[in-house]
Amino acid sequence: MKTRALAATLALAMLAGASACAPQPPDGPADSLRNAKPVRGDVAFYLAADGDTAGARTFPVLRPYPGQPAQVAVKPVPVIARGQVALVALSVDESGQSALDLQLTEPGAQRLAQVTRDNVGKRLAVVVGAMAVNVATIQGEIPGGRLRVSGLDMADAEAFERELVVAK
Incomplete structure (x- = not known):
């Protein structure tokens, strides 16, 4: 349970340059x-509506x-x-659970850095299709545009990866 709570807190921690915020993935950020x-x-990615519904x-x-x-209400x-x-890439997080690693475009990376810098302590939902695959509290700025959605089992991680790579 403690590992699951840690995964929720770190779910949006970036992969590169955040050793103070989150452990590096076992295979390194580039790999x-x-x-x-x-x-x-x-x-x-949506900010949670938290009171502003x-x-x-x-x-x-x-x-x-x-x-x-x-359910989560989002802006x-x-x-x-x-x-x-x-x-998007399938990976394994620090606790051995399946995860999805995401790389944003440069404009997306800049936007995520700004949003996370300005909204520390608020919740951010990562939505794939019509499902919030993760809702985590923003712990700090996420610069660089790389992040990990963790706490998934392998079947879910594979299903969400397939959903992300198929054109809609």
């Missing part, structure tokens, strides 16, 4: 995207953590949209 595929499917969208959460609701406009996520 984690070695077999990456272009993203063509639906993916978006006017116009909010609601998504089911893949695996809510204890005490979290089964109506994503902070990162499909065209800003360039690559």
